[in-house]
Amino acid sequence: MxxxxxxxxxxxxxxxxxxxxxxxxxxxxxxxxxxxxxxxxxxxxxxxxxxxxxxxxxxxxxxxxxxxxxxxxxxxxxxxxxxxxxxxxxxxxxxxxxxxxxxxxxxxxxxxxxxxxxxxxxxxxxxxxxxxxxxxxxxxxxxxxxxxxxxxxxxxxxxxxxxxxxxxxxxxxxxxxxxxxxxxxxxxxxxxxxxxxxxxxxxxxxxxxxxxxxxxxxxxxxxxxxxxxxxxxxxVQVLGAGFVVEVEADGAGIARRLAAIPGVGNVETLADDRFRMTADRDVRADAARAVVAANGALRRLSVDEPSLEAIYAHYFQATPSGGVRDAA
Amino acid sequence: MRREGSAFQGVGAVFVKELSDNISSVRMLMLELLIVLTAMAALYEAITALRQNTAEDPFLLLRLFTVSQAPLPSFVAILGFLIPLMAIGLGFDLINSEHNRRTLSRILAQPIYRDALLLGKYLAGLATIAISLTALWLLVIGLGLIFLGVPPGGEEIARSLAFLVIAVFYAGVWLSLAMLLSIVFRSPATAALVALGIWLFLTVLWPMLAPAIAQAIVPPDPRFAALGLDTPGTAIWSQLLQRFSPNDLFGEAMLAVLSPTTRTLGPVFLDQIRGAVMGAPLPFGQSVLIAWPQTVGLIACTIVLFVAGYVLFQRQEVRA
Known part of the structure; x- marks a missing residue:
């Protein structure tokens, strides 16, 4: 014992x-x-x-x-x-x-x-x-x-x-x-x-x-x-980023400015005025600043909490049964 | 390496719970009614027969157990047939019902070993049967007192108590078998059917099959048949084979204990009983000696079946 x-x-x-x-x-x-x-x-x-x-x-x-x-x-x-x-x-x-x-x-x-x-x-x-x-x-x-x-x-x-x-x-x-x-x-x-x-x-x-x-x-x-x-x-491990922030804003070159924020992985343009960015930290404040700096009109700023469901689905789709990796 | 703590921790709690479950269950009530009613009928017939020819019999009380009147078999024969039914009825779902109710893993997550659960359940079943048999025994003695009006002597009580003890071990064999089957088969219905199949085979079919097999092993000698005798070899084989049935062991032990004049359970040569006073009763101790091998056989069978169940249960996976 x-x-x-x-x-x-x-x-x-x-x-x-x-x-x-x-x-x-x-x-x-x-x-x-x-x-x-x-x-x-x-x-x-x-x-x-x-x-x-x-x-x-x-x-x-x-x-x-x-x-x-x-x-x-x-x-x-x-x-x-x-x-x-x-x-x-x-x-x-x-x-x-x-x-x-x-x-x-x-x-x-x-x-x-x-x-x-x-x-x-x-x-x-x-x-x-x-x-x-x-x-x-x-x-x-x-x-x-x-x-x-x-x-x-x-x-x-x-x-x-x-x-x-x-x-x-x-x-x-x-x-x-x-x-x-x-x-x-x-x-x-x-x-x-x-x-x-x-x-x-x-x-x-x-x-x-x-x-x-x-x-x-x-x-x-x-x-x-x-x-x-x-x-x-x-x-972070599975989705590659912890935070997904959606920005709805008018203005020129916003996507470029958002992508320049440190910590942001990539920026997807969903529509003319809607962007989705993935980041490894909560970048909402920086995003707001970036939009304002570009003289844009910020209408919505939302963050998706990292969902276990997404992690799970993503993980089990990404690695089919054969390729088990031991990340533990 | 020794395991820590006592294997018997929790046996008491399991025993008390199972005993109260058994005694209050409808199933037990039905089994008791069945046994009491059939036994009462046999007893009634026995009492009527005894009252008609009240011979000078020193063991009048014991006759209650053994006398049979035309349509009904004797009280002991009925018990030999019905005790297994009672034991199977109590034992066929001992373990698999815990699996099916999904209580097994919850109970085994308490600080007890599996031994405690198995032993507690087994002893509770045996105690239930012992209580019923004791009640039945008291009933027989009481009715004997009322209707025959003869107080039982010390030896009669001793012999009938020996009957009680052997009957409990006989029940133990069947309870062990039923418990073993309840461990092997996950479905209680399968366990019950297999147990009842074995019971019918050993009590009904085997007594008929055994002599046939014996005749195949040692063909009857026509010289003995001409004299109207059984061939000794065939008879010995037949008895040997029949003794594989616990029912037969119980019957033989009962014959020795309850009929004091029984001197032997197998065939003997004439010179072996030279000098014996035929018809004179043996002392109690001698009768017990005659019944002893059969009793040991029943106890050993109980233990072997219990151990088989124990080993299987210890190795069984808990998850449903």
Whole structure:
């Protein structure tokens, strides 16, 4: 155990999860192929990628629920393959399409899980009531789970993580199949967890949601991490520029002047008076100055936030399955 | 390398939850009704028969278990047939239902080992059956007291308790088998069908097939047939083959324990029983000795099937 702690300490002092060449093979095919990542305490980390890219397998290896073929992963300084109980005591897991015992009530379901956590009766009652209040399920606490909607089940799953007082919450596709309202509520709950200092690991293919809550993301592709970093960093990597600014202005030679602004990659002329420029920083102020300097009439100046959706689409179109590059 | 912590952590919680699920389930209610009603019918017939010819029988209570009246088989024979049904009914969806409800990965993400889940579920199933059988046993003793009016002696109670213990192990065999199938097959319906198929094969078809196979191995000798006797080789093979069925093991053990005059379960030569007082009951300990190999067979079968399921479950992927 001390060896593991030393090891993870050597890699990155504040990392709560550290994977080194983590590999999972079924027969000859590698589902997860020598991936490396560090997740810092208190951050919201997103695992992104198409279905079957190895996200869930990675999660299961972190929990010690599936065997690791090669490499290692350390969770809070513990090796999940050797000390699964230590890991599972501190890590909460919300599986993809979580299931509950339909014939039991919400409270009974949580009480069963809490018993397995080894909590005492008094502690269970207290924590369960508090957790159900937080996920706003207190009024249906004594209803059978069979009557619950998908969103309520997901929130109940989150309540289980809250009952556990997990240091790390691993959420596998937590918002898939939820309606927009339920999704928003769920994302708020994730932010609350983060505010409490819980490290959140989130796997998803719902990109705009991931973008809204994640500090950093890792893009999975055929068992490898293709890219990793914050959304802004990734957009620079993939789209070549972080910011897309659209300018609508009248005047002579505006396109030339815009292109002269430092940091601007290229300027597209969309119409006589509309230009789209890509830049590696927010160049709106410079653009405004340039238009005014050219005696132009500035009518609109807008910036497109770098969208994960665009990054994702661009990346997976740009590199067909054969040419996987490991930018991690 | 030893794994940290206890493999039994959480067994208690799983056991209590599963036991309460089992006992409150409609499925269990139906199985209990089926067994109680059939057993009561057999018992009623037995009591009527016993009251008509109240012979000087030192083991009147045990007769309740073993006497059969024309259309109905004896109480023990009915249990031998129905206990597997009960065990299969409880066990066929132990593990695969957790997969299908998608609760397995959530439960296994709690700080317990898989052992705890499997063992807790198994013991809960066995406890459910044990409770039902004990209730049934008390019912038999009670009805015996009321209708026969003879208080049971110590040895009768001891023998009927031995019956109870062996019956629970017999149920354990079928519960292990059902659990194994629930691990192998992801669909509960498939697991149930395969389990019921094995049950019907071993209880109905095998007793007919075994003598046929025995005759193929050792053809009957016409000299024995002329004397109206079974060929010893054929008879021994037939019995050996039949003993592969847990149903047969249970039947033989019950015969030894509940019929104190039983001296042997297989064919014997005349010189082997020279000097024996035919018809005189054996002491309890001796009867248990006769039933012991069969009982051990049942226990061993339980353990082997359980271990097979355990190994498969440990290696199984959790994801659906």
């Amino acid at each position: 001390s060896e593991q702690q030393n090891n993870s300490a050597a890699t990155r002092p504040e990392a709560v999860i550290a994977a080194r060449d983590l590999t999972k093979r079924y027969g000859k095919t590698s589902v997860v192929d020598a991936i490396n990542f560090d997740i810092a305490k208190g951050e919201v980390f997103g695992l992104l990628g198409p279905n079957g890219a190895g996200k869930t397998t990675t999660i299961l290896m972190m929990l010690g629920l599936t065997e690791i073929s090669a490499g290692r992963v350390s969770v809070l300084g513990f090796d999940p393959a050797r000390q699964p109980l230590q890991v599972k005591r501190r890590v909460g897991y919300l599986p993809d399409a979580v299931g509950f015992y339909d014939h039991l009530t919400a409270v009974e379901n949580l009480a069963y899980a809490a018993k397995l956590m080894g909590l005492s009766m008094a502690e269970r009652t207290r924590r369960i009531a508090a957790a159900l209040t937080r996920v706003r399920l207190l009024d249906v606490a004594d209803k059978r789970v069979a009557t619950f909607s998908r969103g309520m089940r997901q929130r109940l799953g989150l309540a289980e993580i809250i009952v556990k007082r997990a240091e790390i919450a691993i959420l596998d596709e937590p918002t898939s199949g939820l309606d927009p309202q339920a999704t928003l509520e769920f994302l708020d709950l994730i932010r609350e967890l983060k505010a409490e200092g819980v490290t959140v690991l989130l796997s998803s293919h719902m990109l705009d949601q991931v973008q809204r809550v994640c500090d950093r993301v890792a893009l999975f592709r055929a068992g490898k991490i293709a890219m990793m970093g914050s959304v802004a960093e990734l957009s």
